Amino acid sequence: MRVLVCGLLGLAVLTGCGQAPAPTADGGGATVDKVRERETVIATCMKRKGFSYTPSVSQPKKADANPADHAAMKADRAKNGFGVFSAVVYPKPPETRAPDPNQATIDGLSGAKRESYLKTLNECRVTALQQVNGLKVTSVADYQDQMSTEIENIDKALDGDPELVELAAPFAECLKSKGERVTSAKPLALSVRGMVVWGEQSERLGKAGTVTAEQARPYLAKEITSALVDLECGKDFYAAFIPKQRRLTNEARVKYGFQER
Template sequence: MPRRSFLPLAVLALLAGCGTGTAASPSAAPSPTQDNAHMIQAATADCMKTKGFRYVPYVYQPKISEQDMKPFDYAEEKASRSKRGLGVFSSYVHPDKSLDDDADPNTAIINDLSPAQLGAYKKARENCDVQAIRQVTGKNVKSSGDWAGQASETLQRLWKRELDGDPTLVELASAMADCLSGKGYRVTATNPVALNEWALKTVQSDLQRSHKTMSSKGDVFRPITISPDEARRYLNKEIKLALDDLECGKRFYPAFLPRSRELEQRVNDEFGI
């Protein structure tokens, strides 16, 4: 499927680490000294033990897979988009059964806690996460949310400087935007980073407009639930948009994606995501 930015997903997966589960698969269990992500998890487990809680080190994978790092293949991408679009509504038509919410071993541990224990656990986990992140990365973070925000801001700065500031990518993005406009699409931003995200954000906006995701106060996330039959009504539109986006971006994506992935990986490694 289209290879987009995965850092926000990785961040959400780790922020959901209090046992809510996530649509990601676990990594193998290499030595905790192998990278910052495993070192953070090992440090969190040690900290939780001192607070009287059992915690199993667990790193969500992949953030950026080997497939994502492969050269852009137009024919392969077209075949994928012809079937799945950008993977938004198709995920409701054909749910991936391999994504098990109980893959995280800590889910079972949390489910056995009483309400009072759970409150203490969540407080301890947040404190331990912050302590571990500071210890391993040297980042001055105040919370898991602050850690996620700093990682995202770092990536955005790198994208703006190294991708949006590249004359070749700017020229390719402008040509892609002209092509999309010629097909009747409304493109409001033509910088490279925005063009890479345009199609996915457009489909996600369709999903959010038709299915309320927030409470009236805007502070509670509610997962969207759509029946396969309902999702099929949107999927054909998504597929057409995805193919038009690919056709217009057939020169842009091969130039943009490898560099974008390298920057994402750099930030993931730095922050231990």
């Protein structure tokens, strides 16, 4: 479940997923200030307990384009499909992040000193979450569990949304009429159906060894065709689903102290 938390909300240092999150370039300033304030509280708490800690907030990122824009989605799918085999055909360099300024300190400790530092750091993180974000958490593990529950609630809200349920039915029927595999007509399942189907295909191909770009190209061509069919069948569905999913996810991100996306 912890991987799910990191992946869906894009959470970082407080959950052990990486560095503190970057603010977006077009807003979320209040949340960014909360991140800075929280980092300062952690540093003060650590100093009080005899440890050094450097507050860390990564640089702003450019805001994403409207993810529900049909023309942009169509252009992206015409090149990348669902994003499965395109990752092999058009590999992207790994995302680089500024190193955590506290990692060197942690790496320089061993044994009991390292355990004491990390234990104290987690205690100070909880203190910061309580003071700055007003969260009723008792430990970092409790924080992670609460976020996992939040994600489950988002999933339930999307699958139980009357408008999405109504739009999902014709979306699923259209896909079936086009020969696409549909195992569930629930909104959340339909939203990730293509990635799941082609992800399974990628896994099967990968069992024979490393997949090269040349091997992946014919699969990508078929994936693109499938992705465009999916988008055309789900045009009305995605126009409603994506904004609702983003709104609920952003509400969760703000609640747990991270910037909107």
